[in-house]
Amino acid sequence: MISKETMKSAVKALWLRCLTQIPPQVREKLREMAEEEPGERGRDCLKMLLESAETAENHRSVICQDTGLPTFLIRTPLDFPYRDDLRAPFEEAFRDFMAGEFPTRSMVVHPLTGEDRGDNTAANVPLIQTTIDNSLDYMEIKAMPISAGPASCADYQFMPSSAGLDGVKKFVADTVLKSGAKPCPPIIVGVGIGGPMAETARLAFEAVCRPVGSRHPEADIAALEQELLEALNLSGIGPMGLGGKNSVMAVNVEYSGVLRPWMTVAVEFKCWIGHQAVCRIYRDGRIEQI
């Protein structure tokens, strides 16, 4: 049986990793971009971002002072041997951080009263989304802070089905152009297509969480991702909105079925840090940070 303490220690290590380290695929992509960015302003900026990430990792300090709204995606088999309260280890981990283990800024409040518990927890926060996956022999937890800048640029649109793929492309282009410097480019763009709003938004979120450099398994969707990526990098927004060629690091697309008369699309953003980390908890209590 997996104990609450095991879960909590896994969550703590995971959260610290996602605040202090950038994913290796993001680092690789930023290096490529820094090599090929034609303008000096953008190139200097990209080099500084890489240096900042490296310094944060070496000093075990946060990459950005915006430590975001704590969010966790769990994939687990139905018979995973954890029987305690699922939220408890997450909430307790954040209380321990704020009690002194790893102080951050309390950024999460009650939406109407402004009440601040002072520990980055609130109603339903940390956000925890659980998916049952019986093909797994372990529980996988993916952690990410939802940062204020990029998440504020996210958007959803409902259209008639006649809007078609062109309507989707236009909405993605307009939403990214409108975002400008706000989401801290070069950004990761997640596009959700289909479903009613809750599903479209979930898809966009799932897409933005997919590793940089991954491609959708279906060739048509993979081609759409590439087409959007190339087109959006004509925006001239550039690193940090300072102008330049490299505005978008990746465009990932996910879709679900939609009602015949509808077309729905949602766009999610992640900043250049691409904050996320993954761990696995095995049935014997072993924790693997990936």
Place this chain on the structure above:
Amino acid sequence: MGRIFHLSTPLSEEDVRQLAIDDQVYLSGDAFCMLYASHYTMLLEAQEKGEPLPMDLAGKALYNTGVIWRKENGRNVLYALGTTASYKFNAFGPAMIRRFGVRAMIGKGGMDEATLEAMRECGCVFLAISGGATALFTPKAEIAEEYLPAVPPLDNQRLRFRLHEFGPLLVTMDAHGHSIYKDAEALGEERKKNIYAALRIQG
């Protein structure tokens, strides 16, 4: 590549008028944390009521940042300071420059045309830091004091920083009406056309 300047507060009008887009500044001296709209409104409202301000802002810098810090054994220990988007405070930019003589706005993403006009008129610049450059900039600043007492747990960010060669800060809006953000906006329509063409869609 712009020129490199090492400047200290209080900044004079000449200090900032000499700066041009793409220059890099290493700033020493005082900057005040401006994270929430309330940080601006409480100062502007105090002045309107004729009350004294808790600090002298003339020649100083405002800094749009969120700070991770705590008091430990009576010392202010700074864990992280970064940069937050400055467009959120566009509404206060012109008044802060005209009424208080602020000479530098440190932030990211730039500010609007009304603020740019006040910068041109009075002599003030926007100095940009990249978001997520926290680890590089934190060692170059310390918390001198709280310019107003904290309101726990809602606001412990009323901080005066002592900056030490804090940079490189990129001049992205100068005191002569130039703004790289305005330039980018002007190119927006043309770029939109290029993107639509690449996606084979109609405007």
